[in-house]
Structure formats: structure tokens, C-alpha cells
Amino acid sequence: MKRYSTIQNQDEVNHLFQVFFDYVRLLTAIPQSDQDYCRQLFEPVYAPKNTLLETQGTVHKYHNFIVSGFIRNYHLDGKQREVTIDINDGPRFFTSYNHFVHQTVSNENLHCITDCKLLRISRENVSKARDVGITSQEYSEKMLQYYVESSKQRMIDLTTLTAKERYLKLMHNRPTIIKNVPLIYIASYLGINPGSLSRIRQEI
Template sequence: MNEFIDYILQFQNLNQQQIDFISSKATKLKIAKDDYFCEAGKIPRQVGFLVKGIFRICYYNSKGEDITKYFIEESNIVADYFNFKKQLEASIYLQAVTDCELLVFSRQNWENTATTIVGWETIVDKMIQNYLLQKVKRRSSLVEQDGRSRYLEFIKDFPTLVNRVPLAYIASFIGVTQSSLSRIRKNIR
């Protein structure tokens, strides 16, 4: 829980009573590698904070190919937040790439926190803005580069993921085939 409290304190100061209240609303959850936290076609029911592990945001294209849109590392929110908030069906999957440990808030507990903690919505807005800025920064640099440059940029932006994420997911994320990525990696060494 300390990781989550440290995370939200980046965005706004809270007193001990508020911290205790927030802590009382979260539960621990373990998700096994390859299992889903959120699935396309289902309404997201919870918001998580990733304590340990890696998630990926993915979808299936019109050809049925599995496409990785983004990775979520430790100390970040894990949620399809827009659809959680609006109670709409998700269009993406949040899949555990490794065994994961999360702190999870049910919809009711998240709403209780919002109605009890003054400024909670501001904290949440800042968390989402932080996440989106990170995502845009990391993705925008990949758009106009060749495969080798995209892989090198991936290593720079996600240094802790290179050896923890399957090559197929990295290849999908940077927009190359797995065999191309293997050649790129061989030529870099």
C-alpha cells in the first residue's frame, strides 16, 4: 500500500486520516501471467495500482492479429479508466505479461473515496494526465523511425522490460515482425 500512497502523494498532499481511509478501500489481488485484468466487450469493474509485474494493453485487429499498444510497469495505474468511469464496454484488453500483484479498488470503493476525500478527482485527473503524457512521449518517438531505431528507442524508454517481456509483444509494440526483431537484436549485439 505504501507504493500507492507514495504515488498519489506526488499529486496532492493528504493527511493521515485521508491516507488511512484510502488504504481501507483497497484490496490486494494477484493475477497470473497471461490472465486479464480487463477484457474487451466487458464493462471494467475495478481500478488497480500495479505493485509488481508488467501489463500490456492489447487488442485484436481485423485479421485477428494480437497487437500490443502499450506496456504498464510497476507503480502505475492499471485500468481502462474512461470505460470504467462511463460504465461502457472495454475495447481493449489489459493482460498480465508476468505474474502481477495489484492494489484494487472496486467501483463502489473508488466512488466512496471520491465522495469522501476532498480533491480526489483532482488527484485522479493528475494521475491520468501523467500516464497519458508518458504514453504519448514514448509512442510519438516511434512513429517515423525504422525498426532498428524503434527498438533502440524501446530499450531507452523501457529499460526494465527488455528482458521481462516476450519478443512477440515487443515486436508488435514497435511494429515489426518477430523475425525482424530477432535480426535487429542480433545486429545490435
């Protein structure tokens, strides 16, 4: 298991935070005081390909903001096969959300599919941000709403769309995943047999 390292270059750190602040502004304004506070609470890290940021059987310690790279969230089924629950690239927060919020033992793994640059914040510092920051509570509420709605939509898609329709929707909405993520992970995420997905791709 490869390990991450703290990013030291100040220009690169500034870029990571600029991407983060621009992302937050899509949902709510963020005053300079909150920006300065975020720089104290978030750690800029580099995680090489195949790093497991968090593992099953542990209480996940960090909420990760993806600046660049691709990460998946997966668990093992009864036959010890990997089931990909979510795949994403930046900019976006990414974690085993319910387990992180409630600090319960997770059955999920966070796997860097590619090299990744992240800003990560501990559960303790999330609480500090909520208590001190002007932006944090409003942003957290909106992010939770987005998480619930996207999870609901994913369940609807899995039960109402055909395999081909699910792939076409992913290809249309998130083409970078199609281009950068191995087929086996995409097939698992879409609930499609890899062989069937290969045939669908040939048809398209």
C-alpha cells in the same frame, strides 16, 4: 484463464499500500486520513501469470495499481491477431482507461504477463474516493494529464521514429520490460514485425 486471489498476509498488505502511497506522493501529498480511507477502498490481490484481469466485450470494473509484475493491454485486429497497446510494470495504475472512466464496453484485454501483486479499486469506490478523499480529485487530474501526454507521445514515436529508434528508446527508458517481457509482445507494442525486431537486436 487463471483467477486472482485476495492477499491476506497483513505484512504483505502493508507493503503494497506503502508502495502505493509512495507513488502517490510523487504527484501530491496524501494525508493520513486519505491513507486510511484508501485501505478501505482498495483490495490487495495476487494474480498469477496469464490471468486476464479484464476482458473484451465487458464493462471493466476495476482500476488496477501494479505493485509488482508486468501487465499488457491488448485488442484483436480484423484478422484476430493480438495488438499490444501498452505494457507496464509497477508501480503504476493500469487499466483500459477510457472505457473504465466512462463505463463503456471495452474492446481491450488486460493480461498478466507475469505473476502480479495489485491494489484494485472498483468504479463505485473511485466515485466514493473522489467525493470524500482530500487527495483524490487533484491526483486524478494529474494522472489524467499524464495519461493523455504519454498516449500522445506514443503516437508521435510510432509515426516519426524508425523501428530501431523505437526499440532503443524503450531499451533506454524502460529496460525492465526488455528483460522481462516476451519479444512477441514487445514487437507488437512497438509496431515492429518480430523477425525485424530480432534483426535489430542482433545489430545492437
